[in-house]
Amino acid sequence: xxxxxxxxxxxxxxxxxxxxxxxxxxxxxxxxxxxxxxxxxxxxxxxxxxxxxxxxxxxxxxxxxxxxxxxxxxxxxxxxxxxxxxxxxxxxxxxxxxxxxxxxxxxxxxxxxxxxxxxxxxxxxxxxxxxxxxxxxxxxxxxxxxxxxxxxxxxxxxxxxxxxxxxxxxxxxxxxxxxxxxxxxxxxxxxxxxxxxxxxxxxxxxxxxxxxxxxxxxxxxx
Amino acid sequence: xxxxxxxxxxxxxxxxxxxxxxxxxxxxxxxxxxxxxxxxxxxxxxxxxxxxxxxxxxxxxxxxxxxxxxxxxxxxxxxxxxxxxxxxxxxxxxxxxxxxxxxxxxxxxxxxxxxxxxxxxxxxxxxxxxxxxxxxxxxxxxxxxxxxxxxxxxxxxxxxxxxxxxxxxxxxxxxxxxxxxxxxxxxxxxxxxxxxxxxxxxxxxxxxxxxxxxxxxxxxxxxxxxxxxxxxxxxxxxxxxxxxxxxxxxxxxxxxxxxxxxxxxxxxxxxxxxxxxxxxxxxxxxxxxxxxxxxxxxxxxxxxxxxxxxxxxxxxxxxxxxxxxxxxxxxxxxxxxxxxxxxxxxxxxxxxxxxxxxxxxxxxxxxxxxxxxxxxxxxxxxxxxxxxxxxxxxxxxxxxxxxxxxxxxxxxxxxxxxxxxxxxxxxxxxxxxxxxxxxxxxxxxxxxxxxxxxxxxxxxxxxxxxxxxxxxxxxxxxxxxxxxxxxxxxxxxxxxxxxxxxxxxxxxxxxxxxxxxxxxxxxxxxxxxxxxxxxxxxxxxxxxxxxxxxxxxxxxxxxxxxxxxxxxxxxxxxxxxxxxxxxxxxxxxxxxxxxxxxxxxxxxxxxxxxxxxxxxxxxxxxxxxxxxxxxxxxxxxxxxxxxxxxxxxxxxxxxxxxxxxxxxxxxxxxxxxxx
Numbered sequence: 001x002x003x004x005x006x007x008x009x010x011x012x013x014x015x016x017x018x019x020x021x022x023x024x025x026x027x028x029x030x031x032x033x034x035x036x037x038x039x040x041x042x043x044x045x046x047x048x049x050x051x052x053x054x055x056x057x058x059x060x061x062x063x064x065x066x067x068x069x070x071x072x073x074x075x076x077x078x079x080x081x082x083x084x085x086x087x088x089x090x091x092x093x094x095x096x097x098x099x100x101x102x103x104x105x106x107x108x109x110x111x112x113x114x115x116x117x118x119x120x121x122x123x124x125x126x127x128x129x130x131x132x133x134x135x136x137x138x139x140x141x142x143x144x145x146x147x148x149x150x151x152x153x154x155x156x157x158x159x160x161x162x163x164x165x166x167x168x169x170x171x172x173x174x175x176x177x178x179x180x181x182x183x184x185x186x187x188x189x190x191x192x193x194x195x196x197x198x199x200x201x202x203x204x205x206x207x208x209x210x211x212x213x214x215x216x217x218x219x220x221x222x
Numbered sequence: 223x224x225x226x227x228x229x230x231x232x233x234x235x236x237x238x239x240x241x242x243x244x245x246x247x248x249x250x251x252x253x254x255x256x257x258x259x260x261x262x263x264x265x266x267x268x269x270x271x272x273x274x275x276x277x278x279x280x281x282x283x284x285x286x287x288x289x290x291x292x293x294x295x296x297x298x299x300x301x302x303x304x305x306x307x308x309x310x311x312x313x314x315x316x317x318x319x320x321x322x323x324x325x326x327x328x329x330x331x332x333x334x335x336x337x338x339x340x341x342x343x344x345x346x347x348x349x350x351x352x353x354x355x356x357x358x359x360x361x362x363x364x365x366x367x368x369x370x371x372x373x374x375x376x377x378x379x380x381x382x383x384x385x386x387x388x389x390x391x392x393x394x395x396x397x398x399x400x401x402x403x404x405x406x407x408x409x410x411x412x413x414x415x416x417x418x419x420x421x422x423x424x425x426x427x428x429x430x431x432x433x434x435x436x437x438x439x440x441x442x443x444x445x446x447x448x449x450x451x452x453x454x455x456x457x458x459x460x461x462x463x464x465x466x467x468x469x470x471x472x473x474x475x476x477x478x479x480x481x482x483x484x485x486x487x488x489x490x491x492x493x494x495x496x497x498x499x500x501x502x503x504x505x506x507x508x509x510x511x512x513x514x515x516x517x518x519x520x521x522x523x524x525x526x527x528x529x530x531x532x533x534x535x536x537x538x539x540x541x542x543x544x545x546x547x548x549x550x551x552x553x554x555x556x557x558x559x560x561x562x563x564x565x566x567x568x569x570x571x572x573x574x575x576x577x578x579x580x581x582x583x584x585x586x587x588x589x590x591x592x593x594x595x596x597x598x599x600x601x602x603x604x605x606x607x608x609x610x611x612x613x614x615x616x617x618x619x620x621x622x623x624x625x626x627x628x629x630x631x632x633x634x635x636x637x638x639x640x641x642x643x644x645x646x647x648x649x650x651x652x653x654x655x656x657x658x659x660x661x662x663x664x665x666x667x668x669x670x671x672x673x674x675x676x677x678x679x680x681x682x683x684x685x686x687x688x689x690x691x692x693x694x695x696x697x698x699x700x701x702x703x704x705x706x707x708x709x710x711x712x713x714x715x716x717x718x719x720x721x722x723x724x725x726x727x728x729x730x731x732x733x734x735x736x737x738x739x740x741x742x743x744x745x746x747x748x749x750x751x752x753x754x755x756x757x758x759x760x761x762x763x764x765x766x767x768x769x770x771x772x773x774x775x776x777x778x779x780x781x782x783x784x785x786x787x788x789x790x791x792x793x794x795x796x797x798x799x800x801x802x803x804x805x806x807x808x809x810x811x812x813x814x815x816x817x818x819x820x821x822x823x824x825x826x827x828x829x830x831x832x833x834x835x836x837x838x839x840x841x842x843x844x845x846x847x848x849x850x851x852x853x854x855x856x857x858x859x860x861x862x863x864x865x866x867x868x869x870x871x872x873x874x875x876x877x878x879x880x881x882x883x884x885x886x887x888x889x890x891x892x893x894x895x896x897x
Contacts, residue, residue, distance in 0.1 A: 012450040018345040021450055025442045025476060033480035036514060040488065040499070048505055132497050133413025136505045139497035143488065161868070 023182045027189045034193050037147060038200055041140040052137045054129025062137060063205055065128050067121075074117035075198050078152075081110035082191040085184050092180040095173075097166060100180065104163050107187065111156040118149045141201070148197055151190045158183055249876060250824045253783075261824040263347035264783055268354050269333030270679065272325045273672075275358060277750055279321035282365070286314035288743050291703070295736035297724040307720035308396035309371065309422065313364075315399030316426065319526065320433050321361045323660070326668050327529035328357075328437075331444055331468050333679060337774035337781065338462045340453025340790040343822060345446040348870060352828035353440035359832055360436060363839030364429030367394040367422050392419060395426035398718060400519060403500035403511035407489060410503055413496025424493060424843035431486050432835045434479045441472035448472075453773075454811065455792035459553070462772045463546060466553050467532030470560040471525050477564070478521035485514035494846045509574055516567035524563040526660060527627075528556060530667025531598060534620045537670050538602050540768050541617035542609030545796055548601045555594035555601075562591040572640045573647045581640045588638035595631055599624060614768070615689035619670035622697050626662025630655060633708065648718075651711025657704045665746075669696070672753055677767050681779035682760030688752045695745025702738025706731035771799035776808065784819050787882035788812070823876030831866025834859045 012018060051061040088103035122142065132142045162183060165171050171179065250261040262268060290310050293301040302310065332350065336343055344350050370393035373379060397406045397419060406423050410416040417423070448461070448469045461469075489511070491497035498504035500511050539546045546552060568576055568584040576584075602624055611617070633655040637643045646652055677683050715728050722728055766775045773790060774781070776798045790797070791809030800806045837859025844852035 013452045013456075014450055016450065018446055018450055022346065022442050022446045025445055029438060029442075029476040029480055032477050033484060036481050036484040036517075040484070040510065040514075043510065044505075044507075047507070131413070132491070132495060134504075136498045136501075139488075139491065139499050139506075143491055143497065143499075147487075161871075 017178055019178055019182050020185070023185045027185065030189065030193075034148070034196070037140075037144045038197065041144050042200060044136045044140050048136060052130055052135035055134070056129070058129075060129060062130075062141075065125050065130060066202060066205065067124075068202065068206070070117060070121065071198065071202050074114050075194065077110050077117075078114045078191050078194055081107045081114070082188050084110065085187045089177075089181050089184040092171075092177045097171075101163060101166055104159055104166075104180075108156055108159050108163065111152055111159070115149060115152055115156070118145065118152075122146075144201065145197065148190070148194060151193070155183070155187050155190055158186070249873065250826060258824070260829055261351075261826050263343070263351050263822050263824055263828075265332045265336050265344050265347070265350060266679075266781055266783070268350055269329045269331075271354055272332055272357070273329035275361065276322055276326035276329060277753075279317050279325070279361060280746065281750070283314050283317035283322050284743055284746060286310045286317065288739060290314060291736040291739040293720065294722075294732050296733070297722055297729050299721055302720070304720040305392055305396060308398075308718070309392060309394040311718060312395045312398050312422075312426070313368070316364065316395065316430070318660070319399060319522070320430065321364070323526050323664055323668070324433075324437065325357055325361075327471070327526070328353075328440055330464070330529060330533065330668075330671055330675070331440070331472075334675065334774060335444060335447060335465050335468055336451070337777065337785060338465045338772050339448060339451060339456055340773050340786060340792065341447065341451040342785050342789075342819065344443050345451055346443050347822040348825050348828050348875070349439055349443050351825070352832055353436045353443065355829050355832035356436035356439065356835055357433060359836045359839065360429050360432030363432060363836065364395075364425060366840070367425035367429075367843075370394075370425075371422070392422045393425070395422035396420075397423055397426065400512075400515050401426060401489070402515075403489065403492075403506075403508040404502050407500035407506070407508065407511070408492045408496070409501060415493060415496040415501075417493060421843050421847050424490075424846040427486050427490050427493070428839050428842040431483065431490075432839055434483055434486075435835070436832075437475050438479050441475040444468055444472045445476070453790045453792055455809075456797075459550065460792060460795045460797070463535035463549070463552060463556075464529075464532035464772075467528045467535070467556055470556050471528045474521045474525050474528075474560050474563060478518045478525070481514050482518035485511060485518070488514075490842070494842065509571075512571050512574060513567070516570045517564070520567040520570065521560075521563045523656075523659070524559055526664050527667075528559065530623065530664045530671075531556065533667050533671035533674070534602065534623050535598075536772065537616045537620040537674050538605045539796070540674075540771055541612045541614055541620075542606050543612070543769075544605055544609040545771075545799075546601065547604030547607070549795060552598055552601045555597045558594040559591060562587060562594070566591055569638060569640075569643070572643045585638050585640050589635060592631060592635050592638070599628055599631075614673075615684065615686055615693060616670045616674035616768075618690065619666050619673065619693050622693065623663060623666040623670060626658055626666060626697070626700070630658030630660075630662055633658065646711060648716055649711035650707040650715045650717060653717055654704050654707035654711060657700075657707070661700050661704070661742075666696070669693070669749060672749075674768070675774075676753060676756055676760075677763045678774055678777075678779050678781065680757045680760065681762055681765075682756050683763040683767060684752055684756040684760060688748065692745050692749035692752060695741055695748065697745075699738050699741030699743070699745050703735050703742055704738070706735050706738075710735070766798075769799075769802075771796040773798055773808075776801070782882075784821060784880050784882055787819075818879040818881040820877050821880050823878060825870065825873065825876070827866050827870035827873060829866075831863055831870060834861070834863030834866060837862060 012021075014021070051059065051064075054060050084103045084106040088100050088107060091097075091099035091103060125141075130138045130141070132138050162171070162180065170176070250257050259267065259271065262271075289302060290307065293299050293307055293310075332344075335341075374393050395401070401423060405418050406426075408415040408417055448465055452458075452461070488497070488499035492499050492501060492506075498506045500506045500508050502508060535546055535552060566584060566588045568580060569588045572581055572584075606621075633651070637646060637652070637655065673684055673689055710728055710731050713727060715722060715726070715732075722732075763779070765777065765779045768775070773792070776790070777785065788810035791811060793806040793809070794800045794804075797806070797808050801808045837855050839859075841852050841855030841859055844855065
């Protein structure tokens with residue numbers, strides 16, 4: 001995955017390193033990827049605003065399932081992990097390997113907390129009756145947030161490998177800093193995508209007729 | 223096929239101990255033989271492999287096409303069953319688009335782009351090898367469905383317990399190349415995931431998914447290469463037009479493929495895990511599949527045609543003895559086509575009932591996209607105008623391209639009128655239109671490219687009389703096959719229908735079309751035989767047999783593995799032509815002196831990583847078939863993929879130094895460089 005023709009070759013035409021450029025290109029592509037998933041979800045939310053029917057045949061609203069406190073917490077944790085990632089990149093540029101390791105461990109830890117919250121959320125929703133199979137809402141919600149979770153998990157794995165690699169002494173100099181920076185770009189992107197998902201999938205649900213400023217959920221299902 | 227067999231050896235690897243990775247694995251170090259072809263990171267060898275696989279699949283897709291035409295030659299024919307007919311047109315379309323045209327374009331990207339921009343390789347040589355092998359395995363998975371189909375028909379699976387659980391048994395895909403939901407999807411409540419079609423659809427889903435990964439990886443690599451690895455003085459507006467069209471195509475791929483990737487994931491979840499994305503019984507909207515598919519599918523049309531336009535834009539100036547007329551305009555119109563290509567997808571869906579406003583908007587935009595295309599045609603005509611035209615096989619094919627592509631363009635504009643399109647939808651008129659674009663346009667363009675650059679690739683000249691006969695047969699056969707389909711379509715013959723009754727007035731022209739298809743088949747086969755024979759036995763030719771204009775012609779044929787002994791410095795467009803006939807010379811950067819030039823090391827890891835897709839590719843359809851423990855095959859495949867990438871990262875790019883001749887193109891005696 002990390003590979004250039006000749007690390008020590010002449011500077012590139014644009015002055016941007018190959019690795020950094022290809023990561024930006026990948027992220028451009030990933031924008032379209034998440035764009036398509038988010039569009040699918042929003043489209044179906046507009047078509048079926050009323051939620052889903054659980055195993056007992058009760059009409060359920062997604063606002064009843066959401067725990068906005070928990071999701072806000074995990075969003076905050078992911079944001080803070082980006083902060084630590086920025087510190088890790090900065091440490092690497094200064095050649096401070098110990099500081100890099102400390103910060104990257106923090107990113108990994110926060111990433112794992114986020115994933116833990118998602119696992120908890122998925123299990124909780126599942127027990128509340130929302131499954132991938134019983135409604136379109138379940139399909140779009142689990143596949144969209146699950147795809148994002150997979151991105152986070154890949155990022156965590158990448159950083160874990162990088163953490164251990166730093167002990168071989170080969171993660172150093174300009175190329176080492178570049179490798180970390182590229183991983184950082186990926187991490188920040190995944191974080192930004194979550195901000196969009198948090199807004200589009202969670203927060204807007206509280207704006208509609210069933211939200212905090214609307215008339216609330218129908219009395220029958222409260 | 224080492225270049226050493228044609229030229230005095232000009233370079234020698236440094237005598238170093240075998241390279242070892244961190245884990246002690248020795249890297250492959252061969253310049254000939256099977257191991258070399260499996261582990262190569264040389265863009266030229268990768269290009270040749272892409273080309274060889276593409277030509278093979280062209281023949282597979284061609285045989286499928288001839289079977290279709292044989293079935294339709296007579297009314298009420300029973301040459302194949304209705305189901306087999308569905309599988310044939312599905313695999314014909316899929317094969318030609320994803321395994322024929324795209325990889326053949328990729329072959330040109332690989333071989334030419336680094337040479338045209340004055341680079342020694344692509345930005346990520348091992349990623350390039352990964353793209354190739356991922357394509358090869360994806361293509362294999364897709365076509366393996368035929369073997370399952372025939373094994374099933376022969377009754378080999380009857381003794382397996384899981385086989386009895388299969389309600390529908392088509393193993394080869396049978397949904398059409400666009401696999402419209404709900405036919406490709408599921409129905410039923412609460413994850414029953416009842417299907418209309420058999421496991422062939424699952425093969426199709428995973429096969430296209432893997433091919434998409436190959437295309438994406440290659441496109442990231444090529445954008446990076448073109449933007450970042452240009453020789454000194456090679457500004458963007460001095461890039462050869464073929465390289466420009468490669469750049470636009472690659473950008474289209476990275477922005478269009480995610481849509482189909484997501485659509486395929488959603489369909490896969492529907493079929494394998496009982497999700498409801500396109501399940502009408504649970505509220506899923508099958509029309510969403512059409513939108514997602516065509517948001518990818520329409521840019522895909524330009525992904526197919528832009529490289530051919532790039533090739534023609536190189537061939538015409540060379541044989542007209544003039545520079546390309548209106549270079550900036552042709553580049554700009556290529557970019558506009560790429561941009562507008564994202565805004566016209568719904569013209570494939572006029573009959574779905576979008577409503578008047580979107581229909582009008584997509585109609586207008588579709589008409590608008592004809593403008594930059596027309597601009598290009600006039601640029602090509604302007605290039606030929608007043609030129610000293612030399613007729614050679616590539617030139618004849620390029621002129622055929624202009625003429626035939628224009629016919630396809632005219633019937634294309636007819637489709638942009640929504641009311642007319644509603645009548646033409648799903649009729650043979652549409653088949654006629656897109657075969658004029660894809661065969662008359664893309665195939666003729668790619669054949670022109672093959673005849674044009676073959677002397678550069680192999681240092682051998684294809685036999686011209688045979689090339690003329692083959693080109694003539696292709697153009698004749700293609701018009702006889704697809705010309706009548708305009709009429710058949712307007713006379714009401716529907717697409718994707720395995721037969722028709724006598725008495726509709728379709729018999730005669732269907733028979734003619736079948737004859738044309740066979741002429742076309744003979745022509746393409748003759749051209750390929752001619753080319754393959756040339757690669758091994760053809761007459762040797764000079765390094766610049768056509769009086770070429772761009773940098774690749776300044777190099778020896780076949781091109782040595784380091785491409786440029788000294789990196790060139792470019793002062794103008796058509797740099798090599800100016801160097802020969804004008805006042806501006808190609809400069810050269812000082813080389814590494816005694817050290818030579820740095821070359822990337824070969825590697826097994828791209829092949830290992832992409833082999834993971836082979837397991838995933840067979841595991842996913844087996845999971846959908848409820849074969850016990852099939853999930854482990856998928857997990858194992860992911861494991862192989864991860865292992866390959868991990869070892870790949872650990873081994874690093876590596877590299878060795880290669881001694882090159884002192885002056886451009888001049889051979890020097892063999893010598894081993896001391897390190």
